[in-house]
Amino acid sequence: MKDTFQERSIALYCRVSTDEQAREGISLDEQQERLKAYCRAMGWSEEPLLFIDDGYSAKNLDRPELNRLLKEVKKGTISKILVTKLDRLSRRLLDLLKLIDMFQEHNVSFISISESFDTNTPSGRLTLQVLGAVAEFERERIRERVFENMLHAARQGKWLTQSPYGYRLQNKELVIYEPEAQIVRNVYDWYLNKGLGYYAIAKKLNEEGIPSRQKKEWSIRAIKLMLTNPVYKGTLFWNRMDSSKSKRVKKDDADWVVLEDACPAIIDQATWEQVQKRVNKKQMAPRAQTSPHLLGGLLKCGRCGSGMSIGWSGSAKNRYRVYRCSANKNKGTCTSKQYRADDVESWFKHGLLKLADSINSQMIPHLIQKAAENEESTIEQKIRTAKNRYKRKVEAYTAGLIELEDLNEEKKRMEQIIAEVQKTENASSVDVKKLEAMVKEKMNNVIDAIDVLPVPEAKSLIKTIVEKVILLDEKDIEIVLNIQ
Template sequence: MKQQEGKKVLLYCRVSTDEQAKEGVSLDEQRTRLKAYCVAMGWKVEIEEIIDDGYSAKDIDRPGLKRLLSQVEKGTVSRVLVTKLDRLSRRLLDLLKLIDLFGQHEVSFVSTSESFDTETPSGRLTLQVLGAVAEFERERIRERVIDNMAHAAKSGKWLTQHPYGYRLVEKELVVHEREAIVVRRIYDMFLDQGMGYFAIAKQLNEEGISSRQGKEWSIRSVKLVLTNPVYKGTLVWNRTDSSKKKRKQKEEGEWIMLPGALPAIVSEEKWDKVQEKINDKPKVPSRAKTSPHLLGGLLKCGKCGASMTISWSGWPKRHRVYRCSAYKNKGTCESKPYRADEVEKWFVEGLKNLVDSVEHRVREVVISQVEEEKSQKKEQKLRAAKLRYERKVEAYTAGLIELSDLVEEKSRLDEELRKEQDSGSDIDEVVVNQVINELKEKCANFIDSIGVLPVPELKQRLLLIVDRVVLLGEKEIEISLVV
């Protein structure tokens, strides 16, 4: 075919970092072959070299390729030459998109090693076949890498960059004690002091404590520390599917989980309590956290249920009062205002009385919640076992595993079913007593802190134990605890 007049030929050469030392793919070798091909074809036109040095062909985000496509779209190119198909791309979808773009601008694509030209039907067919083979091989390489990584993960090897609080020594995590102290403190601040992500980050930044790589703490970095199972010594891998642009979490049955495979920084019990608080955190109004008054955002009117807000009363000596917002804003409630210092005094006295009788009053509630939590954990474990068995059935049907593997998985499922049937509804008294004792301890800590800590810090402790406060009348207060 005749070379289009006034248009040039682009010679595209590429090597990735791991290919630089391999024979036959060096940039000089590619240039030599492509120029020789042009001479053999008798093309006496302008020839331009475009180089991508050190770039993989897994995608088309390469500076040289972008420059090539820009020239194609401008209409100044007649042909694009490569020594081999995978120099342009290893993904069939990307290849077809590029070839389609070349076709739209009447640019032919030539691979000298595979001896085809996309201007011919046979060349286009060969291109698609070779592209499919190239993508298939790349996926096989990816599967082998994943299998090797899965084997390493099951052996307790750490496969990525070390998290805060650890260092990586010969692919194994070791505790970095200086940072581990900060991790334990973050868990205590969140669980025992009632501080949120923002408050924790602010406190650490004010103290000049840096996070990873000397950066400041943020809401996200604090949450990552509080939710990463590595800190309780559990290795979790293969949780997300990263093969596509948008990462998606996989089913739990596909996860690789190895409890006790790593050195722990916090106890498993404390880590689990943090997750429960994160997932089942009561919805506290924002004003309950930010109000400078002890019961601000918590106190409700006993007559209409509306929130009671702080106002000022008296002259010339003013004092704080809690007033029903429905009366204040709408005039629809007959509740009178109450002096704030008196209401807060009644609340503290009521809380002290409640602490003395907390075991008797909340025992039934605690038992109910322990039963519900136990049931949810059993259901979750059984669902994961059923999912694993279903995947083994699919694998056996496809001929990927032996019958013995399927039988072994069925035995594990039967064992889980048997455990569920055998486990009765007996309540673990140790767990119930532990929950009650922790609640009593938190109430006592709050009472001891009154008059010692400033109100903002006092409220953080208060929100750990109190869910709602209702002012029924003179010296009559109803207190709902967080159980």
């Protein structure tokens, strides 16, 4: 079997900078002669290829002849690379290891004759492993220093990356950029008050010719990121994601850096919280949102609770739309019958009118109770999260991983969250008349829109006030309101 190394060429790499030649008397001719003599001593009779960089520093790898050598390595034409000393290739250990990794990937031996370093021998590979361990330690120390500096800057309220849409950076601090900030406000309003979803908002912005920061079209992902970014309520979050691995993962929330009121807010706190409630609620399928049928995605079967899908019935000359229980249609597990869609939508409109007329001060306590139950669950979650964060910080302090100052900061943060929650609970008295007026206004807007707007737009408005519609029987429907 032929030795594949012998079918390829030996490369001699020589380098000298002007300063080195003047200071140390290192010449290119001397390097070439020593390398050729080594080849003769090893019995390698073939004529080697020369790669000579004259007057180039080893501080970086951007050198003409080195670049040409690396191209030949990638082509597979080189078997061995010889240098007189390791620093001829690079003076930086990390760069040196990076090049050696490439050589090994292409089955190329690397030999430095002064240090008796040959990656094709056991001792050479051992030396390489030691150098690699030192380099890894150096990388970790650099990473630690960078992290500590960035952590300090973040705690001072400095913004550490590219400014988000709606802001500009001045002295590493965020300032509102009004032309974009107004777009952010519009997006929050369309999502919360107009009932538009991510897709509909992205489409609307693109149709209006409003570019994103990168001058590209808006996407569903970009809209969701905007609606969930806490910076818009003035909160700075940093160190949430671990980017050291190939796939970014969310870190434990105890490791996050969180600063409230760290930058000017574009969206008020109450609006941002309401948007998060809707974001975290199970969303209607995109297909249902754009369905040309008024109750698509909203209508539920009164017998089994499954969604009711649209279909067609009747003869070829007399086809009509019907709503049918999905469990009945797909599984046969429900005995619900199908209903004419026009009839169901008519019952819904009539029921919504009756509901709007009957909204009064007596119904409001029921709505308040429902909202309070949701709010109580949210409050408990906030307190539980804050206490868990503090508990983990105590464990980290006990293990000597953080300083007492960090622990005290976390304690203050937990106490602040609990105090704000208690303040909210104490001020939880509701203006019944104001809530009644708000509910009536929303319902009247929906009623007015149903027969005027296209179905997808009317449905978006319906979703701002109606959580679901339950079809119990002929002319018997239940409308569940969604009051935030």
